[in-house]
Amino acid sequence: MPTIEVNHAELYYQEHGDGDETIVFSHGLLMSSDMFRAQIDFLKSRYRCIAYDHRGQGRSQVTEDGYDMDNIAKDAAELIEKLDAAPCHFVGLSMGGFVGMRLAIHQPELLKSLTLMDTSADSEPNIRSYRRLAFVGRWLGFGIVAKPVMRIMFGETFLNDPARTKEYKDWRSRVVGNDRTGATRAAQGVIERDGVYEQLDQIKTPTLVMVGDEDMATTTEKARRIHEKVPNAGMVTIPRAGHSSSIEQPEFVTRTIETFLSEVS
Numbered sequence: 001m002p003t004i005e006v007n008h009a010e011l012y013y014q015e016h017g018d019g020d021e022t023i024v025f026s027h028g029l030l031m032s033s034d035m036f037r038a039q040i041d042f043l044k045s046r047y048r049c050i051a052y053d054h055r056g057q058g059r060s061q062v063t064e065d066g067y068d069m070d071n072i073a074k075d076a077a078e079l080i081e082k083l084d085a086a087p088c089h090f091v092g093l094s095m096g097g098f099v100g101m102r103l104a105i106h107q108p109e110l111l112k113s114l115t116l117m118d119t120s121a122d123s124e125p126n127i128r129s130y131r132r133l134a135f136v137g138r139w140l141g142f143g144i145v146a147k148p149v150m151r152i153m154f155g156e157t158f159l160n161d162p163a164r165t166k167e168y169k170d171w172r173s174r175v176v177g178n179d180r181t182g183a184t185r186a187a188q189g190v191i192e193r194d195g196v197y198e199q200l201d202q203i204k205t206p207t208l209v210m211v212g213d214e215d216m217a218t219t220t221e222k223a224r225r226i227h228e229k230v231p232n233a234g235m236v237t238i239p240r241a242g243h244s245s246s247i248e249q250p251e252f253v254t255r256t257i258e259t260f261l262s263e264v265s
Helices: 031-041 067-081 095-106 126-142 146-153 162-176 182-190 197-202 220-229 248-265
Strands: 003-004 009-016 023-026 048-052 087-093 111-117 205-213 234-238
Touching: 003 067, 009 031, 009 067, 009 111, 023 067, 023 095, 023 220, 031 087, 031 095, 048 067, 048 126, 087 095, 087 197, 087 248, 095 182, 095 197, 111 248, 146 162, 146 248, 197 220, 205 220, 205 248, 220 234, 234 248
Parallel strands: 023 048, 023 087, 087 111, 111 205, 205 234
Antiparallel strands: 003 009, 009 048
């Protein structure tokens, strides 16, 4: 299992392809690098693709501390530097988008482009309810809160499609299977994050904002705020997708990313 030590943490990562340009994928809370499997499978023929698991999640180390978003962004920056991936195309979904915006604001030399999916530049408005879910998950297990969590993470089209029941069960198992301590610490970092909205006009990196039209966690209005604040950013709405759009509408998402990266290049 390939791991790399960055910022006092051992992070799992996967690497595919050997193109001249590199794409780094950064996943959402309670997920893992596997949520970009479809995109990597397609894009690895043209790009070097790197996807990693945030500390405390997936196959990465559960550390004692370091879960605030600025520190998680530092993890990403060191990973990009140590893997000689800069300047890279950074694709961040939800929590990964929090990371991508911070990199573009503070270390733009690391990025060639920025794709922000189902994310927000604001502080968390649902702190109380999310704290409650994290508390129950930590002490009683995430199986207890799996249903409401899955309704946050996926849209109605995916959840109500009988043909995708097996896929739903697989991702539910992955969410429930997260290390309780690591996932709770990661959730706290997400929930308690500071907003970066006022700094978005500092971003000069070519940016694409994507959002599922069924995303209830980070709505189209949140995406529109980013789009309007980042100079010259583009915006695409993903039909019939919720908060995990790379899984829910993999072909649409992949085509959109491919088109954007071709325009940047």
